[in-house]
Amino acid sequence: MPERLDSMLASWERAGGRGIATPVDGLGPILTTLAGEAPGQTVALGESTLLRRSGIEDLLAGRGMRVLPPFRPIAAGGPAARGADAAHSEWKAYVETLAGAGIGITEALYGIAETGTVVLFDRLGLGDPVSLLPPVHVALLQVDRIVDRFEDLAPVLGSEKHVTLSPGNSMVLVTGPSRTADIEQVLVLGVHGPRVAHLVIVT
Amino acid sequence: MRFTTAAFASAARKAARDPRIREVFTRAGTRLIENRDAAYAEAPGMDLARDAAREVRQKGIDDLQRWISVLEDRLTDQGAKVHHAVTARDACHIIAGILNRAGIRDVIKGKSMATEEVGLNEFLQSQGIDAVETDLGEYIVQLAGSAPSHIVGPAFHMTRADVRAIMERRLGERLSDDPEDLTRAARTVLRGKFLSAGAGITGANFIAADTGTIVLVENEGNARMTATLPRVHIVLAGIDKVIPSFSDIPTLLRVLSRSATGQGMPVYVSFVTGPGRGPLSGLPPKDLHVVLLDNGRSRILADPVFREVLLCIRCGSCLNICPVYRTIGGHAYGFAYQGPIGSVLAPLILGLESAAALPFASSLCGACREVCPVRIDLPRLLVELRSRVVEKKSKRRFDPAGAVEAGLIRAAGWLMETSSRRGRFSRLARAVSRPLVRDGRIRRLPYPLSKWTRSRDFPRPPGRTFSAWWEKRDRHA
Numbered sequence: 001m002p003e004r005l006d007s008m009l010a011s012w013e014r015a016g017g018r019g020i021a022t023p024v025d026g027l028g029p030i031l032t033t034l035a036g037e038a039p040g041q042t043v044a045l046g047e048s049t050l051l052r053r054s055g056i057e058d059l060l061a062g063r064g065m066r067v068l069p070p071f072r073p074i075a076a077g078g079p080a081a082r083g084a085d086a087a088h089s090e091w092k093a094y095v096e097t098l099a100g101a102g103i104g105i106t107e108a109l110y111g112i113a114e115t116g117t118v119v120l121f122d123r124l125g126l127g128d129p130v131s132l133l134p135p136v137h138v139a140l141l142q143v144d145r146i147v148d149r150f151e152d153l154a155p156v157l158g159s160e161k162h163v164t165l166s167p168g169n170s171m172v173l174v175t176g177p178s179r180t181a182d183i184e185q186v187l188v189l190g191v192h193g194p195r196v197a198h199l200v201i202v203t
Numbered sequence: 204m205r206f207t208t209a210a211f212a213s214a215a216r217k218a219a220r221d222p223r224i225r226e227v228f229t230r231a232g233t234r235l236i237e238n239r240d241a242a243y244a245e246a247p248g249m250d251l252a253r254d255a256a257r258e259v260r261q262k263g264i265d266d267l268q269r270w271i272s273v274l275e276d277r278l279t280d281q282g283a284k285v286h287h288a289v290t291a292r293d294a295c296h297i298i299a300g301i302l303n304r305a306g307i308r309d310v311i312k313g314k315s316m317a318t319e320e321v322g323l324n325e326f327l328q329s330q331g332i333d334a335v336e337t338d339l340g341e342y343i344v345q346l347a348g349s350a351p352s353h354i355v356g357p358a359f360h361m362t363r364a365d366v367r368a369i370m371e372r373r374l375g376e377r378l379s380d381d382p383e384d385l386t387r388a389a390r391t392v393l394r395g396k397f398l399s400a401g402a403g404i405t406g407a408n409f410i411a412a413d414t415g416t417i418v419l420v421e422n423e424g425n426a427r428m429t430a431t432l433p434r435v436h437i438v439l440a441g442i443d444k445v446i447p448s449f450s451d452i453p454t455l456l457r458v459l460s461r462s463a464t465g466q467g468m469p470v471y472v473s474f475v476t477g478p479g480r481g482p483l484s485g486l487p488p489k490d491l492h493v494v495l496l497d498n499g500r501s502r503i504l505a506d507p508v509f510r511e512v513l514l515c516i517r518c519g520s521c522l523n524i525c526p527v528y529r530t531i532g533g534h535a536y537g538f539a540y541q542g543p544i545g546s547v548l549a550p551l552i553l554g555l556e557s558a559a560a561l562p563f564a565s566s567l568c569g570a571c572r573e574v575c576p577v578r579i580d581l582p583r584l585l586v587e588l589r590s591r592v593v594e595k596k597s598k599r600r601f602d603p604a605g606a607v608e609a610g611l612i613r614a615a616g617w618l619m620e621t622s623s624r625r626g627r628f629s630r631l632a633r634a635v636s637r638p639l640v641r642d643g644r645i646r647r648l649p650y651p652l653s654k655w656t657r658s659r660d661f662p663r664p665p666g667r668t669f670s671a672w673w674e675k676r677d678r679h680a
Binding site: 129168169 | 230231234281282337338339340343356357358359361362363366382383385386389390393394397398411413414415416422423424425427428430431432448449450452453454456457464466467468469470471472473474475476477478479480481482483484485486487488
């Protein structure tokens with residue numbers, strides 16, 4: 001519904017974010033442009049079907065930009081297969097690199113138009129650090145996953161069957177960039193989380 | 204302990220004389236209430252939303268033991284460890300125990316009033332464990348070695364020059380007093396802590412019993428990092444944070460940020476369901492510990508009048524609108540919770556003896572009740588507490604001042620009972636008080652009435668009742 005799209009973008013912008021809508025073939029070029037705003041910096045990617053479809057990894061590599069792919073679970077079996085220590089060191093190295101990245105791109109599960117909120121789900125239960133550590137975050141959202149209010153989503157998310165609340169997963173609602181007014185009530189963006197929050201709605 | 208509620212009367216008097224405190228907290232409170240009002244006006248149905256929020260909280264409080272039991276089963280099934288802390292001291296020992304057993308000496312903290320309430324940071328420090336606050340305001344206040352002065356903005360009492368001075372001294376680098384510059388410096392230091400800490404300690408805004416989901420609300424991103432980056436996550440939450448169901452969460456979120464800061468939604472709402480780093484991550488799962496804090500809450504729950512205070516969702520609007528809080532600021536209250544809600548919680552948690560003065564520091568204007576998102580009748584609770592304080596005093600040893608006061612109140616009650624007594628007393632008072640009147644007001648009365656006039660004026664007694672005046676006036680109209 002076009003009203004939901006407009007309302008989603010308007011609410012996101014009211015919360016201090018920057019938003020844009022595009023058909024899926026425009027996604028690659030838009031993401032490449034956004035990545036280019038932090039030249040020389042690594043682009044971190046989350047697990048995302050939209051990202052895979054956009055061919056962004058190749059596009060970025062073609063521009064000579066470094067890409068940090070999603071933290072992938074060990075191919076064969078759990079920690080015992082590689083040793084807990086090895087897995088842990090790999091994780092620490094990943095987080096260090098991620099902390100130095102210029103931009104993180106992840107795909108949202110849902111959008112909430114009333115408040116300009118995206119629902120991020122991390123099925124590895126890592127807390128979606130790609131959306132949190134780099135100073136710029138891009139959230140991708142399919143237009144048919146926008147609902148009006150959080151009340152509309154909660155029954156789905158809270159039900160026994162829905163995987164978002166299974167133990168070991170993590171879910172976070174994000175509304176705009178990180179902010180504080182702790183010093184003399186002056187608004188400052190990007191305290192710990194991203195300073196710039198982009199929303200790209202794919203129609 | 205380090206709470207100074209017993210010194211409230213003198214602390215409040217001193218603060219009331221400081222124009223800077225009044226300026227800062229009036230500006231902060233006014234701004235936050237304006238934002239709150241704007242957010243309430245722009246969203247439809249907020250009156251119903253407050254009723255719904257109250258209902259949801261009431262449902263939780265009415266059967267709290269059951270929900271706690273459901274929650275404990277759920278958390279245990281998920282692989283989290285549940286601990287029950289009866290007292291503040293218990294909570295400190297439990298958390299220190301978890302850290303000691305894991306050999307962890309460096310800890311990061313998300314903002315948590317419960318950890319302030321139990322004095323966790325000081326206790327951990329005495330155990331050689333370094334706990335660094337990561338919320339910007341809390342971090343600044345920690346560097347300064349002082350206490351938060353507002354639930355939402357812990358460092359509101361500091362100017363940017365104050366913040367710069369503290370940060371320059373503690374971080375050893377030159378900084379400007381531009382809030383952006385100061386924030387950036389803090390971000391860099393704290394980033395290092397986020398990436399190296401062995402454990403993260405947070406509070407919880409709500410904990411849903413049916414799904415075992417811990418809800419963390421914030422704007423900065425530090426609670427997300429504290430909860431997800433270190434391997435160990437410890438949650439300290441009062442038992443009153445437990446709500447029956449995940450489906451209750453939207454109802455509470457609808458009013459929480461709108462009341463606290465005027466935002467439709469907080470920037471980040473994290474849902475932690477069981478230990479993170481699940482099986483698909485290939486990593487060993489995190490250690491998740493949930494410490495449920497009583498510290499007097501069951502006693503409050505059992506009280507038919509005061510249990511209402513457990514509905515509080517810690518938004519801070521009652522502070523923002525309170526004329527007393529705006530005048531004296533947060534530090535004067537000398538407790539983890541301030542303003543109207545603090546004036547009720549302090550005597551209930553710390554005991555009537557230590558916090559007797561707080562319930563009296565109110566004109567009972569009712570503004571707090573007007574803005575409370577769960578409609579707690581704070582003025583009623585304050586009056587009830589006053590009554591309990593006086594009752595307790597009267598049961599003590601021989602108290603001549605108390606006896607005189609009680610006698611005066613009884614006499615006043617007798618005088619006000621009929622209009623003829625009121626009229627005769629007013630005529631007498633007008634005649635007798637003539638020498639004390641200056642510019643139509645009585646500014647000073649002899650002891651013991653001087654206790655009243657030390658900070659209040661009496662108007663000149665009118666000499667007759669309102670009805671007598673009205674009758675006369677009507678005839679001439």
